[in-house]
Amino acid sequence: xxxxxxxxxxxxxxxxxxxxxxxxxxxxxxxxxxxxxxxxxxxxxxxxxxxxxxxxxxxxxxxxxxxxxxxxxxxxxxxxxxxxxxxxxxxxxxxxxxxxxxxxxxxxxxxxxxxxxxxxxxxxxxxxxxxxxxxxxxxxxxxxxxxxxxxxxxxxxxxxxxxxxxxxxxxxxxxxxxxxxxxxxxxxxxxxxxxxxxxxxxxxxxxxxxxxxxxxxxxxxxxxxxxxxxxxxxxxxxxxxxxxxxxxxxxxxxxxxxxxxxxxxxxxxxxxxxxxxxxxxxxxxxxxxxxxxxxxxxxxxxxxxxxxxxxxxxxxxxxxxxxxxxxxxxxxxxxxxxxxxxxxxxxxxxxxxxxxxxxxxxxxxxxxxxxxxxxxxxxxxxxxxxxxxxxxxxxxxxxxxxxxxxxxxxxxxxxxxxxxxxxxxxxxxxxxxxxxxxxxxxxxxxxxxxxxxxxxxxxxxxxxxxxxxxxxxxxxxxxxxxxxxxxxxxxxxxxxxxxxxxxxxxxxxxxxxxxxxxxxxxxxxxxxxxxxxxxxxxxxxxxxxxxxxxxxxxxxxxxxxxxxxxxxx
DNA sequence: GCCGTTTTCGGCCCGACTGTTTTCAGTCG
Numbered sequence: 001x002x003x004x005x006x007x008x009x010x011x012x013x014x015x016x017x018x019x020x021x022x023x024x025x026x027x028x029x030x031x032x033x034x035x036x037x038x039x040x041x042x043x044x045x046x047x048x049x050x051x052x053x054x055x056x057x058x059x060x061x062x063x064x065x066x067x068x069x070x071x072x073x074x075x076x077x078x079x080x081x082x083x084x085x086x087x088x089x090x091x092x093x094x095x096x097x098x099x100x101x102x103x104x105x106x107x108x109x110x111x112x113x114x115x116x117x118x119x120x121x122x123x124x125x126x127x128x129x130x131x132x133x134x135x136x137x138x139x140x141x142x143x144x145x146x147x148x149x150x151x152x153x154x155x156x157x158x159x160x161x162x163x164x165x166x167x168x169x170x171x172x173x174x175x176x177x178x179x180x181x182x183x184x185x186x187x188x189x190x191x192x193x194x195x196x197x198x199x200x201x202x203x204x205x206x207x208x209x210x211x212x213x214x215x216x217x218x219x220x221x222x223x224x225x226x227x228x229x230x231x232x233x234x235x236x237x238x239x240x241x242x243x244x245x246x247x248x249x250x251x252x253x254x255x256x257x258x259x260x261x262x263x264x265x266x267x268x269x270x271x272x273x274x275x276x277x278x279x280x281x282x283x284x285x286x287x288x289x290x291x292x293x294x295x296x297x298x299x300x301x302x303x304x305x306x307x308x309x310x311x312x313x314x315x316x317x318x319x320x321x322x323x324x325x326x327x328x329x330x331x332x333x334x335x336x337x338x339x340x341x342x343x344x345x346x347x348x349x350x351x352x353x354x355x356x357x358x359x360x361x362x363x364x365x366x367x368x369x370x371x372x373x374x375x376x377x378x379x380x381x382x383x384x385x386x387x388x389x390x391x392x393x394x395x396x397x398x399x400x401x402x403x404x405x406x407x408x409x410x411x412x413x414x415x416x417x418x419x420x421x422x423x424x425x426x427x428x429x430x431x432x433x434x435x436x437x438x439x440x441x442x443x444x445x446x447x448x449x450x451x452x453x454x455x456x457x458x459x460x461x462x463x464x465x466x467x468x469x470x471x472x473x474x475x476x477x478x479x480x481x482x483x484x485x486x487x488x489x490x491x492x493x494x495x496x497x498x499x500x501x502x503x504x505x506x507x508x509x510x511x512x513x514x515x516x517x518x519x520x521x522x523x524x525x526x527x528x529x530x531x532x533x534x535x536x537x538x539x540x541x542x543x544x545x546x547x548x549x550x551x552x553x554x555x556x557x558x559x560x561x562x563x564x565x566x567x568x569x
Numbered sequence: 570g571c572c573g574t575t576t577t578c579g580g581c582c583c584g585a586c587t588g589t590t591t592t593c594a595g596t597c598g
Contacts, residue, residue, distance in 0.1 A: 023570080024581095025570070025571080025580090025581055026570045026571090027570090028570080028571090028581075029570035029571055029581095030570075032570090032571080033570085033571090058571090058572095059570090059571070059572095060571085061570065061571050061572080062570095062571095063570060063571085064570070064571085098596090098597090099587080099588095099595090099596065099597090100595095100596085101595060101596050101597080102595095102596095103594080103595055103596085104595075104596085134588090134589065134590085134594080134595090135588090135589080136588065136589060136590095138587080138588060138589085139587090139588065139589085142587095142588095186598085197598090199598085225585095225586065225587080226586095227585065227586050227587090228585085228586090229585070229586095230585060230586070232586090232597095242597095242598080244585095257583090257584095257598095258598080260598085262582090262598075265582075265583095266581095266582055268582095269582045269583075270581095270582075272582095273582080278582095278583090279582085279583090280582090280583055280584065281583085281584075281585095282584095
């Protein structure tokens, strides 16, 4: 049972309790525990086996600790099963309709006995919803307008899709004479892997101007809401965007507020309260007097904290670090000197060795490793020993020709389903750099997955585990990796860990990357480029590292190759 | 349901927008 699964059960429980009208703070407790479990690197299943004290984790008390133990040992949750009996899953699906929350869902279920989205749609079409007390024609129509999207609603989009749109809109709003400041906020500013929607903030002498400009923007499909200070639109890409217009003296407070995360802000506001202050999106107030708010720095200073980088604002220790003046100096993309994972036409890449090298050099990289696939990946034209040796000859020859960049002979070697390496040790021993990866058999049981990873970690020639879990963001869970065990073995055997920068992978995630760093494992951020444009994704890997709190010293490919190779076993 | 050393009870962040109301509830972020 993975942390994700345990957290998922608590989240379902919270949804069901909400529809039943349970105590909102009890519901919050379940959500908060789910969040803690999801954002912990250690496996709760393993912790239960070791009889560890789970109440050491924030938001998990005696009762929830028992529930976790029960879930892990029995695989089921009696209270959840009971609630599922009482509330059909189709009722929970109704929560995905924008504008429909637990209270309305409860009315649909309890008074009209509607149990699926289809039944709800039929009832709305027949005009039955508007006959309910507290409901009218507008709500009914809004449900009809949105119900077909309910299946897609709530789905998050990749940061690589969301962020470019938001930045174009911010740039265009900044061109308006009436707009003085503008910024992306929300999860996009925190550089999360995915965004549920976009938040954009502007200050303007005239509220109407930026709102009109947004409504007419080529990326915008329709306006969903418009008030005095807030406008919600849908982009043609399907992403929804909130625009907020605030006065200049409130820009910092609004930016802080709308950047979130919610959990981070709760702590900031509690600190304000403890100091007799109130923080809202308009500023920091003592009684009715505004004492801060023009800049984010002022807001944090008002609660006795230094400015905290948005990537860290998740209430995962950054407040304590800020308090003790030990916030990390986060990695920047300019500090990356080499890229150690990429493909060429020798396997499934689109660029030649020289094309990839020139493109890397043009981006300021000083060294790259050519790491084409090994033979098991036949679909990608993976290389056997003979082809690989001949390919390395070409790499060495290219290295002779090129000035200003160093080329390394590498390979992305599969860890086979039977826990052996796809290439023999004598071949691997000739490589400058060996990336070991799982591609096939990701659904194998944990024991076999771990056997395979241990085979790679203990191999004397393997330098790094690439995309360690094999997950695809929002599409496929990774293999059932016992991460704590893997990281410990990697640390013991001098094996590094990759943050694969491709926005579909971002693997390790920020939780596990931080856990690796804590064990002193050098992290390498790699693009896994399959073409000369593939290097573009580096920024997403850097963002992931920043969210993990990594600095220059934690990331090995900030070093020159001469320094880097001293880290190799 | 969690949390805490001023508390083991009584708190738990705050405001905008919408739609349905004649002053507020629900939803959202």
